[in-house]
Every structure is written in structure tokens, then in C-alpha cells.
Amino acid sequence: LEQNAPDTSPKIVTGLRWNLAELHRQLENGPAIFEVADRMMSVDPDAADSTSIELLTWIDNHALWDVLEKFLAKHQATLEQSKRPLYYAAIARAKQGNAHEAEQLAEKAAKVDSQTTLESFLAAKDLEEHRQFDWAVREYRRSIDAEKIATHEGILARVYLASLLHDYEHYQEAADTIEPLAKAVNNDGQVGQLY
Numbered sequence: 001l002e003q004n005a006p007d008t009s010p011k012i013v014t015g016l017r018w019n020l021a022e023l024h025r026q027l028e029n030g031p032a033i034f035e036v037a038d039r040m041m042s043v044d045p046d047a048a049d050s051t052s053i054e055l056l057t058w059i060d061n062h063a064l065w066d067v068l069e070k071f072l073a074k075h076q077a078t079l080e081q082s083k084r085p086l087y088y089a090a091i092a093r094a095k096q097g098n099a100h101e102a103e104q105l106a107e108k109a110a111k112v113d114s115q116t117t118l119e120s121f122l123a124a125k126d127l128e129e130h131r132q133f134d135w136a137v138r139e140y141r142r143s144i145d146a147e148k149i150a151t152h153e154g155i156l157a158r159v160y161l162a163s164l165l166h167d168y169e170h171y172q173e174a175a176d177t178i179e180p181l182a183k184a185v186n187n188d189g190q191v192g193q194l195y
Helices: 010-026 030-040 045-061 065-079 083-096 099-111 119-129 133-146 152-167 171-187 189-194
Strands: none
Touching: 010 030, 010 045, 030 045, 030 065, 045 065, 045 083, 065 083, 083 099, 083 119, 083 133, 099 133, 119 133, 119 152, 133 152, 152 171
């Protein structure tokens, strides 16, 4: 796996490393898994966020906690540059049973400014799907506070937050969340069209 081979795309190199990581997982070779995961992080710097999310999800799904420890020890500073990878580290810590560390990582992630459109909304959706109610609510609220009501992210965040609150029987909070959007839709034709 020559990383700098002229005709080898990062996608192919990453795919081969995934196969190797899975082989090492089946052989229960934790140090080798970490080495492959570590090398995957350097294959395509432009895809570092998505690679780290995929790796953390895979590590989490297979309960590879020794690998998680080494991975976070080496890459946490990189993860702290982006909201979603840091939340995935928090999710893995929570599943590992390390609630205190998970909460610290989630608090750091909440403070990271969004780098792309919809990043806060997508992070909140991820958290909701991983049953992290408090973190998801906090991130949806942050998304709402950062956006004007007549934006895609602002509308999506309000609708999804209201739905989440309703699902958890926080009916008044759900109504309070959606009410400004309902008023805007009724009072401004452009907001209604955007909605």
C-alpha cells in the first residue's frame, strides 16, 4: 500500500486499509487495528472528518475500546477541529461506559463553530439517531440561535427539534419551538415558500 504511488487514488488505498482493519479485527489484533486506523487518517487530509467518523463508528460498533483509547490519544486534537467527529468520539465514549469523558467531549463539540452549512443540524440529527437526547436538543437549539428563521437550517432545526421534544413528551417546549416558524409562515409568503 504505497500511499504516494502515482496511480493509486486515496479511495482505493482507504478501501484496502478497511479490508486490512477488518481482517485484524477478526484476528483480534488490537495493536494492528490501531496502526491501520492511524494510517487511514493520513491517506486523504480532505476526507479526515468523514474518515474519523467512519472509524469511530466502526470502533464503537465492535467495542474496540483499547483501539479507541489509542485513537483518541493520538487524534483527539484533530477531532476537536470539527463538530461531528468530536461528537462521534463522545458517542463512542458513552457507549464504552465512560459518561464523564463523553460529556466533556460533547461539551467541547457544542462549542465548535460550524464549518459548513447545516453542520450543526447534521450533528444534531446524528445525536438524535444515537439516542443522545440532551446533546441533540442542545445542538438543535444552537442551530436555531445561529440562524435566522427564514433559512433552510433554521427551519429544519425548528421542525426536527419540535418533533424530538414531542416524541419525548416535552409538549410545551415543542410548541414553543415551532410557534415562531408557524407565525413566520403565516405572516411572510417567502418563509412559507421556503418551508
